[in-house]
Amino acid sequence: xxxxxxxxxxxxxxxxxxxxxxxxxxxxxxxxxxxxxxxxxxxxxxxxxxxxxxxxxxxxxxxxxxxxxxxxxxxxxxxxxxxxxxxxxxxxxxxxxxxxxxxxxxxxxxxxxx
Amino acid sequence: xxxxxxxxxxxxxxxxxxxxxxxxxxxxxxxxxxxxxxxxxxxxxxxxxxxxxxxxxxxxxxxxxxxxxxxxxxxxxxxxxxxxxxxxxxxxxxxxxxxxxxxxxxxxxxxxxx
Numbered sequence: 280x281x282x283x284x285x286x287x288x289x290x291x292x293x294x295x296x297x298x299x300x301x302x303x304x305x306x307x308x309x310x311x312x313x314x315x316x317x318x319x320x321x322x323x324x325x326x327x328x329x330x331x332x333x334x335x336x337x338x339x340x341x342x343x344x345x346x347x348x349x350x351x352x353x354x355x356x357x358x359x360x361x362x363x364x365x366x367x368x369x370x371x372x373x374x375x376x377x378x379x380x381x382x383x384x385x386x387x388x389x390x391x392x393x
Numbered sequence: 394x395x396x397x398x399x400x401x402x403x404x405x406x407x408x409x410x411x412x413x414x415x416x417x418x419x420x421x422x423x424x425x426x427x428x429x430x431x432x433x434x435x436x437x438x439x440x441x442x443x444x445x446x447x448x449x450x451x452x453x454x455x456x457x458x459x460x461x462x463x464x465x466x467x468x469x470x471x472x473x474x475x476x477x478x479x480x481x482x483x484x485x486x487x488x489x490x491x492x493x494x495x496x497x498x499x500x501x502x503x504x505x506x507x
Contacts, residue, residue: 283435379441
């Protein structure tokens, strides 16, 4: 069964600095999608970035980028130039190819220090 | 405005009193899903639907029912709620289930069962 692990329950970073959130997953599938979602205090789930497993190039969206290591089954999120608005829970998710179900990690709470 | 709506946003009820949480999307999405979010566990899928009249169980379906009579609506029914169903519930939808399809989330429903 697929599992997703986020080993950092909480991370803090100084405003304008860079922070990396970790995510590892376990799967026997060869093609799949990985996602990072952000959940601010409003509770709304917002897609940050996605990565398709067969693409070797790491996805990038403005200040957000991933380090995707398929062999290591690692999918970390790097946030550059951290801003106060980045404070939120961040969830890593794996999409199961058989029924398209999203499998979620437990989340990492990101604190931005002004 | 493209959106997923859920009602109610907050609900406090008593054990055994049947309730329905509605979910509606205006994006003509085929795929819809219900998740529950509990601290330290991330999100877990309850039920999903690939299209009208097509529903299937997720990882935690016990105690819940769903129906998909219309494409836009996907209500979650708790026939006899119990305190262990106290949670934050999210409805989500996407155009398709696979590929890079992003799931759009509703604002969440905070349910408390006493």
